[in-house]
Amino acid sequence: MALRIGFLGPIGTYTEEAALLYKPQAELQPFPSIPAVGSAVSSGITERGVVPIENSLEGSVTFTLDLLISQPGLSILNEIVVPIEHYLYAMPGTNPSDVKVIYSHPQALAQCKEYLERCFPSAQQMASLSTVRAVADMRQSNVPAASISPRRAGELNQDVVIIGRDVQDNVNNVTRFVVLASQDHKPTGSDKTSICFSFQETDSSGLLYQALGEFARRKINLLKIESRPTKENLGEYIFLVDCAGHRTDSNVSEVLDNLSAQCRMLKIFGSYPIWSSSAE
Amino acid sequence: MALRIGFLGPIGTYTEEAALLYKPQAELQPFPSIPAVGSAVSSGITERGVVPIENSLEGSVTFTLDLLISQPGLSILNEIVVPIEHYLYAMPGTNPSDVKVIYSHPQALAQCKEYLERCFPSAQQMASLSTVRAVADMRQSNVPAASISPRRAGELNQDVVIIGRDVQDNVNNVTRFVVLASQDHKPTGSDKTSICFSFQETDSSGLLYQALGEFARRKINLLKIESRPTKENLGEYIFLVDCAGHRTDSNVSEVLDNLSAQCRMLKIFGSYPIWSSSAE
Numbered sequence: 001m002a003l004r005i006g007f008l009g010p011i012g013t014y015t016e017e018a019a020l021l022y023k024p025q026a027e028l029q030p031f032p033s034i035p036a037v038g039s040a041v042s043s044g045i046t047e048r049g050v051v052p053i054e055n056s057l058e059g060s061v062t063f064t065l066d067l068l069i070s071q072p073g074l075s076i077l078n079e080i081v082v083p084i085e086h087y088l089y090a091m092p093g094t095n096p097s098d099v100k101v102i103y104s105h106p107q108a109l110a111q112c113k114e115y116l117e118r119c120f121p122s123a124q125q126m127a128s129l130s131t132v133r134a135v136a137d138m139r140q141s142n143v144p145a146a147s148i149s150p151r152r153a154g155e156l157n158q159d160v161v162i163i164g165r166d167v168q169d170n171v172n173n174v175t176r177f178v179v180l181a182s183q184d185h186k187p188t189g190s191d192k193t194s195i196c197f198s199f200q201e202t203d204s205s206g207l208l209y210q211a212l213g214e215f216a217r218r219k220i221n222l223l224k225i226e227s228r229p230t231k232e233n234l235g236e237y238i239f240l241v242d243c244a245g246h247r248t249d250s251n252v253s254e255v256l257d258n259l260s261a262q263c264r265m266l267k268i269f270g271s272y273p274i275w276s277s278s279a280e
Numbered sequence: 281m282a283l284r285i286g287f288l289g290p291i292g293t294y295t296e297e298a299a300l301l302y303k304p305q306a307e308l309q310p311f312p313s314i315p316a317v318g319s320a321v322s323s324g325i326t327e328r329g330v331v332p333i334e335n336s337l338e339g340s341v342t343f344t345l346d347l348l349i350s351q352p353g354l355s356i357l358n359e360i361v362v363p364i365e366h367y368l369y370a371m372p373g374t375n376p377s378d379v380k381v382i383y384s385h386p387q388a389l390a391q392c393k394e395y396l397e398r399c400f401p402s403a404q405q406m407a408s409l410s411t412v413r414a415v416a417d418m419r420q421s422n423v424p425a426a427s428i429s430p431r432r433a434g435e436l437n438q439d440v441v442i443i444g445r446d447v448q449d450n451v452n453n454v455t456r457f458v459v460l461a462s463q464d465h466k467p468t469g470s471d472k473t474s475i476c477f478s479f480q481e482t483d484s485s486g487l488l489y490q491a492l493g494e495f496a497r498r499k500i501n502l503l504k505i506e507s508r509p510t511k512e513n514l515g516e517y518i519f520l521v522d523c524a525g526h527r528t529d530s531n532v533s534e535v536l537d538n539l540s541a542q543c544r545m546l547k548i549f550g551s552y553p554i555w556s557s558s559a560e
Contacts (some may be wrong), residue, residue: 056514059507062339081514129407174514208505209489209496216489223515225488226507227339234336234361234454235503 002027005179006037006046012132012153018080018177019050034063035071041180042073049180050080054224056174058107064178065228068269069196069238075270076194077181081277084173086112088164089135089154090146096163099123101141103134104148112148114169120146135160176275184247184270191246192223194269197259198230198238207262208239214258215243218251238265246271282307285459286317286326292412292433298360298457299330314343315351321460322353329460330360334504336454338387344458345508348549349476349518355550356474357461361557364453366392368444369415369434370426376443379403381421383414384428392428394449400426415440456555464527464550471526472503474549477539478510478518487542488519494538495523498531518545526551 003023008015009030019028029046031037037049053064068074086108090099099120102109106127109116116125123146128134134147135157146163154162185191199207215222224242245252247268260266283303288295289310299308309326311317317329333344348354366388370379379400382389386407389396396405403426408414414427415437426443434442465471479487495502504522525532527548540546 054509054514056509057511059342059509127409129409170511172512172514176514206496206499208502209492212489212492216486219486222488224507224517225505225519227505229334229336229339231337231450232452234334234452234456237504239505 003048004029004046006031006040006049008034008037008051010130010132012150012156013130014082014084014150014152014175015050015052015177017150017152018052018082018175021082022050022078022080022179034061035067038067038071038074038180041182042071047181048077050177051180052175053079053178054176055084056172057111057170060226062228065226065240068194069228069240069267073182074180075182075184076178076272077183077185077270078179078272079192079275080177080179081275082175082177084111084168084175085151085166086131086148086168087151087154087162088146088167089138089149089157089160090144090163091139091159092161094144094146094161094163096120096146098144099146100143101126101138101145102148103128103137103141103145105129105131105134108134108148111168111170111173115164115167119164179272185272187246187248187271188273190274190276191271192242192244192274193247193252193271194240194242195256195259195267196228196238196240196269197263197266198236199262200264211239211259211262214255215241218255220244220251220255283328284309284326286311286320286329288314288317288331290410290412292430292436293410294362294364294430294432294455295330295332295457297430297432298332298362298455301362302330302358302360302459314341315347318347318351318354318460321462322351327461328357330457331460332455333359333458334456335364336452337391337450340506342508345506345520348474349508349520349547353462354460355462355464356458356552357463357465357550358459358552359472359555360457360459361555362455362457364391364448364455365431365446366411366428366448367431367434367442368426368447369418369429369437369440370424370443371419371439372441374424374426374441374443376400376426378424379426380423381406381425382428383408383417383421383425385409385411385414388414388428391448391450391453395444395447399444459552465552467526467528467551468553470554470556471551472522472524472554473527473532473551474520474522475536475539475547476508476518476520476549477543477546478516479542480544491519491539491542494535495521498535500525500531500535
């Protein structure tokens with residue numbers, strides 16, 4: 001039986017693209033939200049789940065961070081890095097110079113701002129609920145319209161045509177996805193470890209400094225540091241750290257033991273291979 | 281002439297509520313986006329601008345952080361903290377038990393998840409582009425509908441009635457807003473300072489640790505630490521720090537001098553009074 005992978009839908013999104021890149025032969029199943037993908041994995045409906053965690057322009061996907069923090073039984077098994085390439089679609093026969101309205105998710109419109117000002121200075125920009133939904137909004141428009149959507153959305157809607165490729169302003173637009181599973185990955189020699197922790201006291205100035213010292217003293221590289229609200233009081237945070245190495249490496253394991261003694265809460269999301277396009 | 285304050289519109293949002301709380305007598309002007317509020321202030325269209333920067337449940341408002349990082353000529357003059365209270369609205373005569381559809385922004389629907397499951401288990405939840413727009417979506421519905429919207433949205437739409445008050449699941453739902461201006465605030469004795477910085481090298485493990493040491497050694501409390509992508513390469517970050525004290529205090533001023541020598545970029549967003557509901 002094929003491996004079942006849940007992903008943040010709908011079909012046609014960049015998340016589906018990531019899941020296809022990760023396991024082209026798997027049985028993919030869309031879920032309506034990031035928490036729903038998490039529940040599918042932790043309850044066994046699917047064996048794995050693919051969700052976005054970070055974009056090079058927008059930053060962290062907070063729903064995914066909050067899911068990892070709060071939901072028991074979820075580990076990170078892998079990461080996948082996918083370049084984000086926005087396409088401009090229209091109905092066949094549409095003359096680009098006639099386009100009056102351009103639909104997309106507000107984030108995608110923002111990422112194509114300069115392109116749209118340059119090439120479609122008089123077109124009205126309309127917000128859609130997703131870049132995939134934008135195709136449907138464009139199709140129903142009464143005036144000549146276009147949509148900014150992923151490549152896959154065009155493959156899945158064969159009645160629309162591409163009128164622009166790679167229309168995003170910044171070429172460094174890349175999204176990192178994580179594969180959620182019931183356990184993390186065995187060591188490969190090129191791994192990273194993701195954790196979160198919080199402190200007993202609100203004033204975490206010296207405390208965070210001490211915690212980072214555990215990494216610095218062992219010359220363990222921090223790949224990422226991020227904070228999320230505890231959701232209890234404004235100004236109280238949970239810190240999320242990615243560091244180089246596997247949690248079973250002796251120096252990383254020492255850091256985790258020491259942090260666990262200093263922190264109110266320490267959760268290890270998992271150790272997994274650093275993405276390279278040729279790896280699993 | 282009244283003080284002109286730009287704010288993130290439309291009229292009826294929590295941001296308008298914050299601006300009214302800050303300066304009830306000012307002339308308020310809505311702008312369609314956070315960057316537009318920033319441009320209004322830096323170009324002098326309005327003297328001040330009010331935008332959300334952080335919510336106790338959702339975390340940072342990244343558009344505001346990115347605006348402060350990238351736009352010259354903007355300082356933080358004040359902060360305002362407002363409790364977020366969601367209301368449930370319907371058309372007059374609607375029986376709550378008949379409600380089939382509930383409109384709101386997906387974030388507000390998520391914040392009222394348990395309430396909706398408990399009180400409206402069979403109602404369909406529909407995404408609107410904003411909590412204010414949800415009122416219009418509700419009004420146009422063909423079936424009995426409700427919307428989750430701010431209190432102000434009800435005051436401004438007098439044809440709708442309140443069928444539920446304070447319907448959010450978590451009572452600790454608070455948003456912090458900042459007042460943008462061309463300069464920051466003079467010392468008051470109870471101030472905070474907001475800055476951002478980044479390093480020359482990608483691997484910022486030891487570097488961030490050293491930077492935080494500048495604060496820790498002087499026992500300056502860190503109130504917040506956050507990271508944002510540099511938008512150049514995945515894995516390169518700009519760190520944002522709020523610390524206690526005014527930038528003109530001798531110990532804070534020393535930290536800023538030392539950081540400036542260690543960092544590729546250091547930007548001081550400003551020093552301003554810590555919010556207390558009785559202060560300016």
